[in-house]
Amino acid sequence: MEARFLRARDGTYRWHLIRAVPVRDAEGNILRFVGTSTDVHDWRQDQEALRNTQCEFAHTTRVTMMGELTASIAHEVNQPLGAMVTSAAAGARWLATEPPEMDKARRAFERIANDGTRAAEVIRRIRALMKRQAPIKEWLDINETILEVLALTQYQLHRSEILLETRLGHDLPLVRGDRVQLQQVLLNLIINAIEAMSGIREGPRELTIVSAAGGPDTVSVEVSDSGTGLAPEQAPHLFEPFYTTKAEGLGIGLSISRSIVEAHGGRLSAAANTPYGTVFLFRCRSTNRPRSGVSSWSGSELSSLSSTMIHRCAGR
Amino acid sequence: MRGALEDLVSTVGLEVRAFATPQEFLQSKPSDAPGCLVLDVRLPGMSGLTFQKELAKEGLGLPVIFITGHGDIPMSVRAMKAGAVEFLTKPFQDQDLLDAIHTAIERDRKRRREAVRLGELRERFATLTERERQIMTLVVIGRANKQIAAELSLSEMTVKVHRGQVMRKMHAGSLPELVRMADRLGEPIATS
Numbered sequence: 157m158e159a160r161f162l163r164a165r166d167g168t169y170r171w172h173l174i175r176a177v178p179v180r181d182a183e184g185n186i187l188r189f190v191g192t193s194t195d196v197h198d199w200r201q202d203q204e205a206l207r208n209t210q211c212e213f214a215h216t217t218r219v220t221m222m223g224e225l226t227a228s229i230a231h232e233v234n235q236p237l238g239a240m241v242t243s244a245a246a247g248a249r250w251l252a253t254e255p256p257e258m259d260k261a262r263r264a265f266e267r268i269a270n271d272g273t274r275a276a277e278v279i280r281r282i283r284a285l286m287k288r289q290a291p292i293k294e295w296l297d298i299n300e301t302i303l304e305v306l307a308l309t310q311y312q313l314h315r316s317e318i319l320l321e322t323r324l325g326h327d328l329p330l331v332r333g334d335r336v337q338l339q340q341v342l343l344n345l346i347i348n349a350i351e352a353m354s355g356i357r358e359g360p361r362e363l364t365i366v367s368a369a370g371g372p373d374t375v376s377v378e379v380s381d382s383g384t385g386l387a388p389e390q391a392p393h394l395f396e397p398f399y400t401t402k403a404e405g406l407g408i409g410l411s412i413s414r415s416i417v418e419a420h421g422g423r424l425s426a427a428a429n430t431p432y433g434t435v436f437l438f439r440c441r442s443t444n445r446p447r448s449g450v451s452s453w454s455g456s457e458l459s460s461l462s463s464t465m466i467h468r469c470a471g472r
Numbered sequence: 473m474r475g476a477l478e479d480l481v482s483t484v485g486l487e488v489r490a491f492a493t494p495q496e497f498l499q500s501k502p503s504d505a506p507g508c509l510v511l512d513v514r515l516p517g518m519s520g521l522t523f524q525k526e527l528a529k530e531g532l533g534l535p536v537i538f539i540t541g542h543g544d545i546p547m548s549v550r551a552m553k554a555g556a557v558e559f560l561t562k563p564f565q566d567q568d569l570l571d572a573i574h575t576a577i578e579r580d581r582k583r584r585r586e587a588v589r590l591g592e593l594r595e596r597f598a599t600l601t602e603r604e605r606q607i608m609t610l611v612v613i614g615r616a617n618k619q620i621a622a623e624l625s626l627s628e629m630t631v632k633v634h635r636g637q638v639m640r641k642m643h644a645g646s647l648p649e650l651v652r653m654a655d656r657l658g659e660p661i662a663t664s
Binding site for chain 1: 522
């Protein structure tokens with residue numbers, strides 16, 4: 157057990173790792189405890205600093221990636237706005253007919269309200285991706301996470317004349333993870349796929365995203381493209397930091413993606429797609445938790461829970 | 473956006489059909505009524521400009537109106553050169569779109585009428601005999617009966633009779649009218 161209750165000589169609290177075993181007599185009554193207390197304060201702080209750096213690094217790549225999606229994002233916001241303007245014009249016209257077409261006008265206004273909500277939702281999602289925050293683990297519907305990312309990349313796909321196919325499994329178990337980080341992985345894979353296909357002149361440009369239950373407690377997501385594919389000598393280095401095949405790439409995206417997936421207890425791997433292109437597969441740990449009545453636990457709730465436990469133990 | 477457009481166009485009493493993808497449109501039964509296509513420059517799987525080209529290749533010469541989120545000048549120039557009626561940037565004035573649609577439908581009506589007339593002309597031309605076609609070809613390039621007779625080793629009288637048949641079968645009231653018909657027929661005349 158770890159606790160921060162021992163004071164150092166200067167009066168500050170420091171983290172200690174405390175281990176103890178009871179010493180019992182022949183009847184099993186506890187006579188006394190024998191234990192150790194190790195000061196792990198510096199080690200913990202290093203760990204935390206490392207986590208912070210990783211988090212910051214992930215954030216920086218995420219923001220860079222969002223920069224590449226500016227056109228897509230503008231389009232994603234513009235689309236509902238344009239629809240709202242058109243619906244408003246249609247609504248006004250229905251009201252101006254003699255007699256006014258009230259039902260049709262009402263439907264136009266409903267559309268406006270829906271589109272307005274949609275625009276606000278897009279902005280909310282983008283803000284979430286741009287924000288720098290510590291990972292928050294919650295129960296996620298992986299399909300929902302995929303669709304949110306696709307909404308942001310739709311335009312980029314259109315612009316590159318890429319056909320999107322999604323085969324999302326039904327009733328998949330929920331995945332425990334940080335929404336923003338998993339979306340970052342997906343965004344990274346999708347942007348890579350778009351770039352891999354931008355160079356090809358002939359043949360189809362297809363992006364396929366498949367989600368499925370990969371065994372009793374995993375959910376797998378496959379992102380495959382029909383792009384240039386991987387050269388055999390590239391494959392082993394793909395996830396290495398600073399390894400890149402792109403002229404302007406930094407070689408950070410995939411290595412961060414892999415560490416994110418691993419932090420989620422999963423694996424990220426790449427393979428050749430047939431007849432051409434690349435498939436990226438990532439698996440995430442999930443549970444058999446029923447989908448209904450799911451409460452999402454935020455990180456702060458969890459840490460406050462464990463700290464109350466610590467206090468209780470310490471108080472004994 | 474599709475729903476909003478569908479609704480806007482129906483406010484002026486036009487019949488609208490909405491398609492999510494170019495494929496969906498191609499698989500649908502084409503309408504017999506004059507019409508036009510309103511296309512987003514970005515379509516799923518294919519750019520609107522490519523689709524416009526494909527349609528023209530298939531002989532589906534429906535007039536096209538483009539709408540776009542952020543069209544640049546080269547893009548609009550390409551679209552207009554390929555025969556687009558209008559290139560509108562979102563958000564556009566509803567009246568602009570409706571005006572463009574009316575213009576486009578009018579253009580399509582003319583095109584269809586023209587196509588019907590051309591069909592009739594072709595049918596008439598098909599009723600001509602080999603000899604009559606030969607003579608029509610020579611007549612429309614301005615040869616006199618005498619020259620034609622010499623060229624085809626026929627009597628001038630025979631040429632005259634054939635020529636009269638051509639005029640009657642083609643429903644041509646005068647030589648200039650026959651020339652215009654030949655002009656519109658174009659290809660089949662040249663190959664005969």
